[in-house]
Amino acid sequence: MAEAEESPGDPGTASPRPLFAGLSDISISQDIPVEGEITIPIRSRIREFDSSTLNESVHSTIMRDLKAVGKKFMHVLYPRKSNTLLRDWDLWGPLILCVTLALMLQRDSADSEKDGGPQFAEVFVIVWFGAVTITLNSKLLGGNISFFQSLCVLGYCILPLTVAMLICRLVLLAGPGPINFMVRLFVVIVMFAWSIVASTAFLADSQPPNRRALAVYPVFLFYFVISWMILTFTPQ
Amino acid sequence: MAAADELTFHEFEEATNLLAETPDAATTSRSDQPTSQGHVAVAVGSGDSYGAEDEVEEESDKAALLQEKQHQQQQPGFWTFSYYQSFFDVDTSQVLDRIKGSLLPRPGHNFVRHYLRNRPDLYGPFWICATLAFVLAVTGNLTLVLAQRRDPSIHYSPQFHKVTVAGISIYCYAWLVPLALWGFLRWRKGVRERVGPYTFLETVCVYGYSLFVFIPMVVLWLIPVPWLQWLFGALALGLSAAGLVFTLWPVVREDTRLVAAALLSTVVLLHALLAMGCKLYFFQSLPPEHVAPPHQAASLPTNIPLSPTLPRSMAPS
Numbered sequence: 001m002a003e004a005e006e007s008p009g010d011p012g013t014a015s016p017r018p019l020f021a022g023l024s025d026i027s028i029s030q031d032i033p034v035e036g037e038i039t040i041p042i043r044s045r046i047r048e049f050d051s052s053t054l055n056e057s058v059h060s061t062i063m064r065d066l067k068a069v070g071k072k073f074m075h076v077l078y079p080r081k082s083n084t085l086l087r088d089w090d091l092w093g094p095l096i097l098c099v100t101l102a103l104m105l106q107r108d109s110a111d112s113e114k115d116g117g118p119q120f121a122e123v124f125v126i127v128w129f130g131a132v133t134i135t136l137n138s139k140l141l142g143g144n145i146s147f148f149q150s151l152c153v154l155g156y157c158i159l160p161l162t163v164a165m166l167i168c169r170l171v172l173l174a175g176p177g178p179i180n181f182m183v184r185l186f187v188v189i190v191m192f193a194w195s196i197v198a199s200t201a202f203l204a205d206s207q208p209p210n211r212r213a214l215a216v217y218p219v220f221l222f223y224f225v226i227s228w229m230i231l232t233f234t235p236q
Numbered sequence: 237m238a239a240a241d242e243l244t245f246h247e248f249e250e251a252t253n254l255l256a257e258t259p260d261a262a263t264t265s266r267s268d269q270p271t272s273q274g275h276v277a278v279a280v281g282s283g284d285s286y287g288a289e290d291e292v293e294e295e296s297d298k299a300a301l302l303q304e305k306q307h308q309q310q311q312p313g314f315w316t317f318s319y320y321q322s323f324f325d326v327d328t329s330q331v332l333d334r335i336k337g338s339l340l341p342r343p344g345h346n347f348v349r350h351y352l353r354n355r356p357d358l359y360g361p362f363w364i365c366a367t368l369a370f371v372l373a374v375t376g377n378l379t380l381v382l383a384q385r386r387d388p389s390i391h392y393s394p395q396f397h398k399v400t401v402a403g404i405s406i407y408c409y410a411w412l413v414p415l416a417l418w419g420f421l422r423w424r425k426g427v428r429e430r431v432g433p434y435t436f437l438e439t440v441c442v443y444g445y446s447l448f449v450f451i452p453m454v455v456l457w458l459i460p461v462p463w464l465q466w467l468f469g470a471l472a473l474g475l476s477a478a479g480l481v482f483t484l485w486p487v488v489r490e491d492t493r494l495v496a497a498a499l500l501s502t503v504v505l506l507h508a509l510l511a512m513g514c515k516l517y518f519f520q521s522l523p524p525e526h527v528a529p530p531h532q533a534a535s536l537p538t539n540i541p542l543s544p545t546l547p548r549s550m551a552p553s
Contacts, residue, residue, distance in 0.1 A: 117393075118396040122400075
């Protein structure tokens with residue numbers, strides 16, 4: 001390193017010289033060790049990341065999302081107080097569940113217009129607008145959960161009811177009868193309770209304690225309506 | 237997070253000043269405040285600062301906080317989220333209290349003054365209407381199921397369209413009728429000197445909470461005994477209409493007798509029409525001996541189709 005030509009680090013004190021005149025000549029004295037490494041590890045990682053998602057196969061892209069969705073399904077089926085659903089929210093799971101439920105619940109086109117179960121669009125509207133309304137209600141009451149986090153939780157907690165729908169359809173294949181009805185009633189009630197427990201495990205903490213019941217009651221109503229649609233489903 | 241702390245503290249200061257009593261502010265003793273009253277939620281810790289606190293700061297020096305929250309003359313604009321948040325500023329205990337108050341109306345206790353304390357909320361009316369609509373649809377469906385168990389020739393179907401009908405009719409009733417009532421009362425404001433009309437939200441609140449008593453009534457209508465159904469209907473209608481009348485009475489008392497009587501009877505009549513409409517549309521009484529489709533009143537849009545085949549899955553063996 002070159003020797004300092006003036007007092008180190010102090011270009012302005014030489015009085016007759018203009019300010020900063022010798023700035024370009026400043027060099028670091030050997031008394032002050034300034035050395036090290038400045039590496040930016042992100043840079044190389046970003047390049048790797050970019051190329052990895054661009055060049056990866058479609059299979060791995062889809063599997064990554066499917067694994068995320070599946071992980072959240074597990075969190076719903078075994079509800080503990082964890083933040084995974086809230087932190088990395090996504091709406092793929094709710095969409096898959098809602099479409100499955102609506103496809104299974106819709107009535108045949110041969111049915112008359114007035115009687116019969118809901119149409120596909122009616123189920124879809126009930127699920128999504130119901131979830132949006134509950135989210136708005138929760139936010140208006142002063143909850144500190146974000147809009148999409150709440151939608152994500154409510155959508156994922158439909159999973160037990162979708163399972164109930166599948167079981168009901170299987171049970172209905174066995175033919176009508178009161179035992180048939182009792183089994184379906186039992187299954188729907190259990191899954192309804194499961195949905196409520198799962199969603200309150202995630203949502204209840206976001207509300208102030210004196211309003212928790214006010215925020216949980218619409219969730220109860222929402223899942224009750226969906227359970228009712230599942231229970232009254234009659235294949236034509 | 238120094239910035240957020242400063243912001244919170246600043247908001248609290250501002251809010252304390254804004255809660256100061258102005259000479260024109262409504263106190264709890266004076267119950268006739270003709271100006272529209274709103275209230276603001278001093279949600280200091282709520283975490284969303286949507287820039288709503290942009291009112292003109294009151295210059296009053298009487299910064300005494302009363303036991304209940306004071307009303308503020310100016311609210312955040314209707315395009316901000318906080319404006320709507322102020323209508324949901326209720327606790328569970330308050331909502332339950334208001335529901336209890338609507339279930340047991342007393343002649344001296346005005347619902348608005350006594351229970352709402354001039355702080356209407358939208359949570360109660362909205363969710364009571366939603367619950368009532370769904371309970372109507374569900375119990376209507378259940379009635380059909382129970383009727384079919386007695387009389388297997390009736391064709392059962394889920395009849396999902398009833399949910400739509402119930403929802404639309406309940407919400408229209410609970411929001412349009414208060415609108416008309418509020419408009420009418422404001423129009424007649426000139427006749428009354430002392431007592432001002434309620435705000436629109438208070439009227440909606442009164443109607444919404446008065447609909448609560450219909451929920452247990454609808455559930456009890458599952459019992460297929462006709463005279464019992466009419467008894468329950470009359471009881472619930474009486475309670476509900478009494479609540480409405482007791483609330484409206486101080487406001488129309490000053491008006492001419494004709495207008496007061498007409499208004500109150502119209503209110504009661506509309507309420508009765510709602511109850512009767514619900515009964516006739518959702519709970520078509522199907523006597524167990526009859527096989528033919530029931531001959532009901534004229535306004536039934538759905539008829540149960542008579543099909544000789546045994547219906548499936550919901551039928552008993």
